[in-house]
Amino acid sequence: MYTSVCKHCFKVFKTKFRTLSCNDCRSKDSDHFDDIESYLKVFPNSNALQISEALGITAYEVLKFVEEGRLHVTKGYFEQIED
Numbered sequence: 001m002y003t004s005v006c007k008h009c010f011k012v013f014k015t016k017f018r019t020l021s022c023n024d025c026r027s028k029d030s031d032h033f034d035d036i037e038s039y040l041k042v043f044p045n046s047n048a049l050q051i052s053e054a055l056g057i058t059a060y061e062v063l064k065f066v067e068e069g070r071l072h073v074t075k076g077y078f079e080q081i082e083d
């Protein structure tokens with residue numbers, strides 16, 4: 001079990017998987033991730049700040065997706081993970 005802090009509401013919760021989103025925020029989390037994914041298709045090599053400004057998602061949250069291993073960063077830029 002992991003103890004995590006939700007990146008959306010900052011609630012502390014326990015989880016079996018390494019995730020930084022609690023159950024209450026899960027749908028918001030996947031919405032935001034979808035937005036980031038489609039943004040990166042159009043604008044690859046964007047950095048966290050550009051994504052944050054374009055989508056209205058905090059840079060903190062964008063960086064947490066990296067911590068979760070859902071986004072990759074090379075030299076400060078984000079890359080889509082190859083399928």
Ligand SMILES: [Zn+2]
Binds near residue numbers: 006008010025
């Ligand atoms: Zn939450």
